[in-house]
Amino acid sequence: KEPEPNLKNDYLILVHTGVGKYSKELERKIKSKIEDALTEGVKVISEVTKHVALEVVSKVISVLEDWEYTNAGIGSNLTLHKGRVEVDACIMNNKSQFGAVSAAQKIKHPIQLSKHLLTAFLGRKEGELLIRPLILGGEGAFDYCKRNKLDTLIVESEELLKTESSKKFRKEQYKKLESNQHNKLLRDNNLFSDTVGCICIAPDGSIAGGSSSGGAVLKLEGRVGSGAIPGAGCWVNNNGGVVVSGTGEDILIHHIARAVMENIENEKDIPAFLESLESLAYVSTTLGVLGVYNNKILICQNGDFGVGIRKVVNGSPSEKIEVYRSNSKTYNYKNFNFRDL
Numbered sequence: 001k002e003p004e005p006n007l008k009n010d011y012l013i014l015v016h017t018g019v020g021k022y023s024k025e026l027e028r029k030i031k032s033k034i035e036d037a038l039t040e041g042v043k044v045i046s047e048v049t050k051h052v053a054l055e056v057v058s059k060v061i062s063v064l065e066d067w068e069y070t071n072a073g074i075g076s077n078l079t080l081h082k083g084r085v086e087v088d089a090c091i092m093n094n095k096s097q098f099g100a101v102s103a104a105q106k107i108k109h110p111i112q113l114s115k116h117l118l119t120a121f122l123g124r125k126e127g128e129l130l131i132r133p134l135i136l137g138g139e140g141a142f143d144y145c146k147r148n149k150l151d152t153l154i155v156e157s158e159e160l161l162k163t164e165s166s167k168k169f170r171k172e173q174y175k176k177l178e179s180n181q182h183n184k185l186l187r188d189n190n191l192f193s194d195t196v197g198c199i200c201i202a203p204d205g206s207i208a209g210g211s212s213s214g215g216a217v218l219k220l221e222g223r224v225g226s227g228a229i230p231g232a233g234c235w236v237n238n239n240g241g242v243v244v245s246g247t248g249e250d251i252l253i254h255h256i257a258r259a260v261m262e263n264i265e266n267e268k269d270i271p272a273f274l275e276s277l278e279s280l281a282y283v284s285t286t287l288g289v290l291g292v293y294n295n296k297i298l299i300c301q302n303g304d305f306g307v308g309i310r311k312v313v314n315g316s317p318s319e320k321i322e323v324y325r326s327n328s329k330t331y332n333y334k335n336f337n338f339r340d341l
Contacts, residue, residue: 010312012201012292012338013041015060017070017306018194019245019288027306027323029069034308034321037063037198042310045203053208054093054115056200061089061111061212064196068163072196073108075163076214078170079221085161086138086221088195088228088248089114091210092236097122099134102228103221104141108161109153111212113141116150138222173217195227197234197243199292209234209241216248226251231258239265242291242298245305250277256289264293270300271331287331292338299334302326311338 015037017030041060048055065073076085089110090100099118101110113136121132136144145154155161195213202208211234213227225248226232234243235257242257242264251257254277263273274287288305291298299307301324309320326332 009203010314011045011203012199012311013038013056013060013309014199014243014290014292014297015041015064015308016197016243016245016288016290017064018072018196019286019301019303019305020071020194022304022306022323026069027304030306030323031321033064033067033069034306037061038308038310038319038321041198041200049204051093051115051119051206051208052202052204053200053206054091054118056202057091057198057208057210058111058115060198060200061196061210062109065109065111065212068165070196071194071214072212073110073214074161075166076161077217077219078162078166079215079223080174080218082221083162083167083170084221085158085214086219086223087212087214088225088233089210089212090228090230090234091115091118091208092230092234092241093118094207094236094238094241096237098230100136100228100230101141102135102137102224103215104137105139106142106155106158106161107145107153108155110141111210113145113150113153114210116148116153135228137224137228170218177218194286194288195225195233195245195248197245197290199236199241199243199290201240201292207236207238207241209236209243211243211245213248224248226256229255231255233257235261237261239294240292242289244287244289246287246303250287256287260289260291260298261293264291264298270298270335271333274300274302274331295337297334297336297338299324300331302331309338313338 068075086103087110091114092098099114197211199209211227286303288301
C-alpha cells in the first residue's frame, strides 16, 4: 500500500553517528553535530518539492561525511596495505529503488553520488542503449563524477579525505597486527564510530533511508562493506525503514536491516533475534540498529550509539538527541511511539 500524502506537513527525521566507543568529550561533539545535521535536514523539507525524503537523507548524511569524527567521507578508516580511503554508501526509497557506491576512491560525498545514481536511473528514457548503473565501485565512481561534472562530490587527491587522527589510528592498529596482538585491536581507549545512517518520512509521504561508511579498520583494498548493500546496511519499504551500523561482514551475511524489518512486521522479538546472531558473528557483536515502523521508533544497540530524532506531528515540533551507552553483552532496546516524544 502506498503511503498517504501528509497534508499536515508532519515529518520525521532519524539520524545516527555510528556504533562504537565515545568519550565524554566526543559525546558532546556528537550531540552538537547531530543537531547541525537535523537542522540541515529540516531546511531541505522547506526548500524542495521532489524526492523530498531522498534529499533530506542525502543532506543529513552529507553533514556527517564532512565531519572528521565519523567514519564516513572525511576521516574515514584507511585500508590495510596502502592506507587509502575507500568509501561505501547506499540510499533507498519506499519503492524499493536504490543507488549505491562501494570501495569508491576520492569521493567526498558518497551518499550524494548514490542519490544521483538513483535519480538518474529513474530518469532513463525508453530505447536507451546504455544501461544506467545503480551501483558503482572503485575508480569507476570517480570517473563517473568527472564525466558528469559532479565536481563537488569528489577530491583530486585522497589526502584531502585523510585526517591526522585517521592516519594515527591506522598506524596504531597496524602495529598491533604486526605484533600479533589481534585481541587488542580496537580494544583500547581509542575513539571510533562506524557507519552513519539516516531515515526520513517526509510531508509528501515519501520515505527514504541511507547509510555511509569508511569501512572497517585495516580493511583490505577493494573490500565492499554493508553500507553499500540494500537490505544489509539499510532497508526501506512503505511501513518505514531500518539502518544498521557494525561489522559489515556480519551485517552482510544476515542482511540485518531487511531481517529486522521483517521481524518487526511479523511481531518478533528484536533483541532476541539479534542475540541469536551473536554465536554466528564473524568479527564482533558490536551492533547498532535504528528504525521506524508505522508510528514506532526502534533503537537497539550493543555499543555506544549517538541518535537524533526530530519530528513535527499535527504542527507540533519536538526533538531528542541522545548517546545511548552499552557496556554489557546484551542489547539495550527501546521501542516507543514517536508521537509521544
